[in-house]
Amino acid sequence: MKDKSQGYLIASGVIFGLVAILHLARAANGWAFEIGPMTLPVSVSWIAFVVAGSLSLWAIRLATSGRSVAS
Numbered sequence: 001m002k003d004k005s006q007g008y009l010i011a012s013g014v015i016f017g018l019v020a021i022l023h024l025a026r027a028a029n030g031w032a033f034e035i036g037p038m039t040l041p042v043s044v045s046w047i048a049f050v051v052a053g054s055l056s057l058w059a060i061r062l063a064t065s066g067r068s069v070a071s
Helices: 002-029 042-064
Strands: 033-035 038-040
Touching (some): 002 042
């Protein structure tokens, strides 16, 4: 069971890492992001970068720490 949870954590960490990189690229380049008539400010991407990056680091650290996910 540990192998499945470790694989899940690594996959989650990589996906959150990619999302963080995309938000960082958007924020650094000032790219516009529109959803229908609403435009999201760049500050949303800075916040999303911090959140997604934190989740990515947390998942990777937990997967490589050797500890059980339940503990």
